[in-house]
Amino acid sequence: MIPFAARMDRLGTESAFEYMAKAKQLEAQGKEIIHLEIGQPDFATADFICKAAYEAMQAGYTGYGPAAGLPELRAAIAEYIGATRRLSVAPEQVVVMPGAKPIIFFTLLALVEPGDEVIYPDPGFPIYESVINFVGAKAVPLPLRESVQFRCQPEELRARVSERTKLLILNSPHNPTGGVLMPQDLDAIATLARQYDLYVLADEIYSRILYDPPHHSIASLPGMQERTILLDGFSKTYAMTGWRLGYAVAAPAIIEKLTQLMINSNSCTCSFTQMAGITALQGAQQPVEAMVQAFRQRRDLMVARLNQIPGIQCLTPAGAFYGFANVSQLSLDDRALADYLMTEAGVAVLPGSSFGSYGAGYLRLSYANSLSNIEQALEQLEQAVAQLT
Structure with a gap:
């Protein structure tokens, strides 16, 4: 096989797409997954x-x-x-x-x-x-x-x-x-x-x-x-x-x-x-304002629920649409925990270490999903985490 250029070995990837692909594979096998891994607004582009x-x-x-x-x-x-x-x-x-x-x-x-x-x-x-x-x-x-x-x-x-x-x-x-x-x-x-x-x-x-x-x-x-x-x-x-x-x-x-x-x-x-x-x-900026207000409600729900789970702490983010939860007190490292939550809890999240070495011990959870899905995901996450202790 003709070798690839050496510089290709230096090129990384974006973990969100890798974990989304894993989740899609599980869904194809019949498992229900709630997606909190991808950084994409769940709102439609405005009609105008x-x-x-x-x-x-x-x-x-x-x-x-x-x-x-x-x-x-x-x-x-x-x-x-x-x-x-x-x-x-x-x-x-x-x-x-x-x-x-x-x-x-x-x-x-x-x-x-x-x-x-x-x-x-x-x-x-x-x-x-x-x-x-x-x-x-x-x-x-x-x-x-x-x-x-x-x-x-x-x-x-x-x-x-x-x-x-x-x-x-x-x-x-x-x-x-x-x-x-x-x-x-x-x-x-x-x-x-x-x-x-x-x-x-x-x-x-x-x-x-x-x-x-x-x-x-x-x-x-x-x-x-x-x-x-x-x-x-x-x-x-x-x-x-x-x-x-x-x-x-x-x-x-x-x-x-x-x-x-x-x-x-x-x-x-x-x-x-x-x-x-x-x-x-x-054009009209009302759709943007409405989306941000919805994100605020979701953020508040996610952060409050995460902080109720033993072993997890999460600061309230001031911007974007991600919670970055500290899970370092749990028995699994962040990568193993993300895999466990996907397969056992049906919740797709990203390990913090996929964002760099200083992200180890954290999970990123996107709240670009509905309030009902976030609430259900965190209920399933809490039940799965309880099984670790």
Whole structure:
């Protein structure tokens, strides 16, 4: 057999899809599974957004478009980011991509050389570490600790910066913990970024899924807009995961490089999807507000029930739609426990260690499911955990 390129051995995966596949296998065998593993809103895309896509198809938006995105969507995004992040943004500072993952990939390809160091949150979205390793850089984990609500600690960040550090990845609101960086955190991080001349990839894909604190972007701080690649998209906010529509906002020179990578890979993002994106940004926001309110109710139910189960503790997340429960007191490690809960309790969750070494001893439970399903899942989970003691 012809060998694969060695770099493929450095490429990881996203555990949510692995566990969802396992759950689907069990379902095919007749077992009922309640899905709390996948990070996908269970709401339908709003009808007026779907209608906009259909009308765009009828109007001829079915061919190639500009690699950086349709001018009208880039302008709409620039206006939206300007309003929500209190920034002055030109359309030339926006590039549209088929989802948010290409932004992670292309940012690392454009900025990072083999041997450079990239600091990323741990626990964190697994694709960060995967792509850092793939491009030949050194992945430097930044611990996020339960004792400080899973917020980045500037002193720990400073200890990990070296002369080889090129990029810092931030994610707020955060997957998998639901933690949110406060203004004082961002001020301290921005000071370090300016002092050590770091680029920052600010993953703000959950920026609209917040329960109490308003969203703050590091890009809005003095001297940070030109060194920040702001990542956002439509998947979470507008329940458009399958539409594959994300975007980056950055300095024009960076946008030029990201566009070059788009030309060499995807050519462009689907045109009628982009037209629907304009409608999502400029149309009624009530569906977003209703979804977040539903997530708040589910969060409160999940956290309260988890904390009633002996051996489990869970902080109340400030954003996103995940509970990150501490299960370190139980007799099984988090991976074995996740497998046990799927096979014995019929509940699919993710082990915290799949998000990095500092996630060991935790489970991530998505509350992007109905209140009744969450209640039933936690009843089954509690019964299964009781059998361990």
